[in-house]
Amino acid sequence: MRTLRILFMGTPEFAVGILDRLQTSNFDIVGVVTAADKPAGRGKQMKSSAVKTHALNHDLEVLQPTNLKSEDFQDDLKRLNPNLIIVVAFRMLPKAVWNFPDYGTFNLHASLLPQYRGAAPINWAIINGEKKTGVTTFFIDEEIDTGKIIDSKSILIAEEDNVETLHDKLMTLGADVVLETVKAIEQAKVEPKPQENTSKLKAAPKLTKENTKIDWDQSGKAIVDFIRGLSPFPVAWTELIIDDELKKIKVYKASYKVSDHQREIGSTHSNTEIKTIDVAVKNGYVHLEELQFPGKKRMKVKALLNGMAWKSDYRFC
Numbered sequence: 001m002r003t004l005r006i007l008f009m010g011t012p013e014f015a016v017g018i019l020d021r022l023q024t025s026n027f028d029i030v031g032v033v034t035a036a037d038k039p040a041g042r043g044k045q046m047k048s049s050a051v052k053t054h055a056l057n058h059d060l061e062v063l064q065p066t067n068l069k070s071e072d073f074q075d076d077l078k079r080l081n082p083n084l085i086i087v088v089a090f091r092m093l094p095k096a097v098w099n100f101p102d103y104g105t106f107n108l109h110a111s112l113l114p115q116y117r118g119a120a121p122i123n124w125a126i127i128n129g130e131k132k133t134g135v136t137t138f139f140i141d142e143e144i145d146t147g148k149i150i151d152s153k154s155i156l157i158a159e160e161d162n163v164e165t166l167h168d169k170l171m172t173l174g175a176d177v178v179l180e181t182v183k184a185i186e187q188a189k190v191e192p193k194p195q196e197n198t199s200k201l202k203a204a205p206k207l208t209k210e211n212t213k214i215d216w217d218q219s220g221k222a223i224v225d226f227i228r229g230l231s232p233f234p235v236a237w238t239e240l241i242i243d244d245e246l247k248k249i250k251v252y253k254a255s256y257k258v259s260d261h262q263r264e265i266g267s268t269h270s271n272t273e274i275k276t277i278d279v280a281v282k283n284g285y286v287h288l289e290e291l292q293f294p295g296k297k298r299m300k301v302k303a304l305l306n307g308m309a310w311k312s313d314y315r316f317c
Helices: 015-024 050-057 071-080 121-128 163-186 220-228 301-306
Strands: 004-010 029-035 038-040 045-047 084-088 105-109 130-139 149-156 236-242 245-258 269-273 276-282 283-294
Touching: 004 015, 015 029, 015 084, 015 163, 029 050, 029 071, 038 301, 084 269, 121 130, 121 163, 121 220, 121 283, 130 163, 149 163, 220 245, 220 283, 276 301, 283 301
Parallel strands: 004 029, 004 084, 084 105
Antiparallel strands: 038 045, 105 130, 130 149, 236 245, 245 283, 269 276, 276 283
């Protein structure tokens, strides 16, 4: 049985659940590496990462290096002397770091590798209408998300799942897989396998303003999946033409119905009695359920229409 000294690296809430599971399982966490504090909100006050907040609340040493190749961080690495590094939603590591521990450095990725390598695997699995996803642990190498796989487990994506609900499910599943991976390394029973070579890889690139805009020329299902895959963050957006003026609208929730119609794509129909807004798409209608107008809070469409008269010439583009 190996005695492990674990250095944990992570930043967002997703990583907190995994770190907490390691602690409650009584593994020796010699330190936590996370992102530097950043200004946030209207007041631009400095905000700590979710992992830092958790670590400090549990009396763990926290490191926030801006340069992982720096002499200071290399000295910290030698001082802490971990023999295993675990990475969950952090950033790309230089070889001098991931090659340091005797038992290697492994990463938890929120997809079934080799599919959905990249920064936003949970989002893109929903956007692409996948029925199944999962988590994978793998040893880090020179490339991004390409190392030898240690373990993986799958989970079904429910039709009502959005990023928030699937994130939470995968965090729980990920904690299980990380714990099993650590125990296997502890017992020297790891048999990593190379990732399968396939020409049909689906990527999970970083989400940007450009790739989070709704394309109303797609089918109703594709549009709803797109909205689910970006809700509640970073949120799908679109532009609404109101009296020849463009307004940027965020869409948090929608459903669709297949129907034949002759309406222009993006045109809208509002039912004032039951307070609904439908958007015409090529194979039916997208039924909008939760929106956010500029400078306003997120609202259900029924509440929105209580204080707004929706005109028949309003159109999404």
